[in-house]
Amino acid sequence: MSEQSKTLDIMRRIGAPRPERIRISGILQSPLLSSLTLLLPSGDSDPAAGVLEILGGHDINIRFINKYKDSAGNTSLCLCIDADSLDTAISTLDVHEESLGIRDFVYHPKVKVISIYPHKQRPRVAERLLTTLRMNGVDPLSTNNASSVVSCVVNSEEVEQALACLANAFELP
Amino acid sequence: MGSAETLEIYPLKIQRGLTQLSFLRIPTRPGATRPLFDLLERHGVPVRFLIEGCAGDYNRDLIVCIDSEAFTRLEPELKELEIRMQTQALELRQPVAVIRVLGPHFDIRPGTSSLLFGALQRADITIFSNATTITSSMFVIPDDQVETAKRVIGRTFDIPKKKK
Numbered sequence: 001m002s003e004q005s006k007t008l009d010i011m012r013r014i015g016a017p018r019p020e021r022i023r024i025s026g027i028l029q030s031p032l033l034s035s036l037t038l039l040l041p042s043g044d045s046d047p048a049a050g051v052l053e054i055l056g057g058h059d060i061n062i063r064f065i066n067k068y069k070d071s072a073g074n075t076s077l078c079l080c081i082d083a084d085s086l087d088t089a090i091s092t093l094d095v096h097e098e099s100l101g102i103r104d105f106v107y108h109p110k111v112k113v114i115s116i117y118p119h120k121q122r123p124r125v126a127e128r129l130l131t132t133l134r135m136n137g138v139d140p141l142s143t144n145n146a147s148s149v150v151s152c153v154v155n156s157e158e159v160e161q162a163l164a165c166l167a168n169a170f171e172l173p
Numbered sequence: 174m175g176s177a178e179t180l181e182i183y184p185l186k187i188q189r190g191l192t193q194l195s196f197l198r199i200p201t202r203p204g205a206t207r208p209l210f211d212l213l214e215r216h217g218v219p220v221r222f223l224i225e226g227c228a229g230d231y232n233r234d235l236i237v238c239i240d241s242e243a244f245t246r247l248e249p250e251l252k253e254l255e256i257r258m259q260t261q262a263l264e265l266r267q268p269v270a271v272i273r274v275l276g277p278h279f280d281i282r283p284g285t286s287s288l289l290f291g292a293l294q295r296a297d298i299t300i301f302s303n304a305t306t307i308t309s310s311m312f313v314i315p316d317d318q319v320e321t322a323k324r325v326i327g328r329t330f331d332i333p334k335k336k337k
Contacts, residue, residue, distance in 0.1 A: 030307075037226075037227065045294060046290065046293075046294045046299075046300055048290055048300070048303070049287070049290040049291050049293075049294040052286045052287040052290050052291070053287040053290075053291055055283075055287070056283055056284030056285075056286065056287035056288070057284070057287075059283045059284075060283055061280070061281065061282070061283045062283070062285075062286050062305070063280055063306075063307060064305060064306055064307075065286060065303055065304070065305035065310070066224045066225075066226050066303070066304060066305075067300065067302060067303040067304075068195065068224055068226065068234065068236050068301070068302040068303075069195070069301065069302075070197065070226075070228060070234055071197035071198050071228065071234070071261065071262050076226050076227075076228075076234070078226055078227075113306065113307075115306065115307075120219075121219035121220050121221060122214075122219070122220070123209075123210040123211075123213035123214045123218065123219075123220050124210060124214045126210060126220060126223055127206060127207055127210030127211070127214075130206055130225065131203050131204050131206075131207060134201070134202065134203035134204075134205075135203040135204075139201060140225070141227060142224075142225065142226050142227070143223070143224065143225040143226075144223060144224040144225070144304035144305075144306060145220065145222065145223040145224075145304060145306075145311075146273075146304065146305075146306040146307070146309035146311065147186065147273055147275065147309050147311075149306065150223065151306045152225075
């Protein structure tokens with residue numbers, strides 16, 4: 001058992017102090033999606049644009065994007081697409097792997113995006129979302145905010161667990 | 174629905190004068206990011222932009238944008254924050270701006286993201302970060318590229334004029 005698991009196990013057994021519930025309007029979940037995470041080289045041109053162009057050219061609908069530069073200077077690009085497009089996306093990216101300079105490529109075939117609203121740019125909403133999920137053994141693959149929601153990508157088999165623990169952590173109408 | 178070139182979007186929302194903080198390689202454990210969010214909450218600092226992603230080896234990367242004025246107030250506490258979060262690197266970018274593009278068809282129209290990213294790339298706009306969910310796409314770009322980005326997005330999509 002890793003140190004992290006031990007700490008988590010102790011916290012679950014003795015119980016962490018229960019913070020006040022944060023009032024929100026609702027929790028949404030997406031249809032079944034697939035996630036792709038690519039590590040791309042950072043150069044003069046934006047490598048993400050090339051990936052999106054290729055996928056768009058194959059009518060692949062993209063419902064979630066996280067893009068940023070990691071500690072090694074690579075571009076990390078996480079995408080969620082309709083689950084029935086996964087095979088097409090993989091084969092398409094395989095064909096263009098060299099020209100796009102893809103350094104690493106991980107996919108999860110069945111994920112959902114869970115969104116909490118409203119976010120209203122409140123730090124404690126994001127904090128409660130991330131900590132609650134991890135305390136309950138759900139590790140979000142990717143998280144971001146939009147104008148009114150904060151969303152995370154979760155493996156589909158963990159969605160029920162995620163929704164149950166979030167319903168306890170947040171006060172719903 | 175019109176052609177991609179005339180796809181209608183809502184008026185852009187632009188937040189300027191921001192600082193992007195990238196907390197890189199934080200351990201994946203419950204509460205790892207709490208010191209940051211607690212600090213922001215305590216000082217009443219809104220999170221203008223947020224993304225978290227997997228950094229490998231049970232680490233995470235967390236990128237947030239806050240107002241530069243708020244960043245100046247929090248700067249003396251950053252060193253301790255880094256230690257408490259066990260982050261392996263903290264990178265700062267300022268001044269940056271967040272442009273929100275909201276389109277009613279973004280979630281059902283393949284190729285929209287490509288259209289947007291491609292147009293910005295051709296105009297040499299540097300996209301530091303992007304968060305897209307359903308119909309909303311938020312770009313973190315250098316503050317001095319905002320006017321160019323506005324023109325490019327305005328040429329790519331149909332943006333209704335605000336009523337006076």
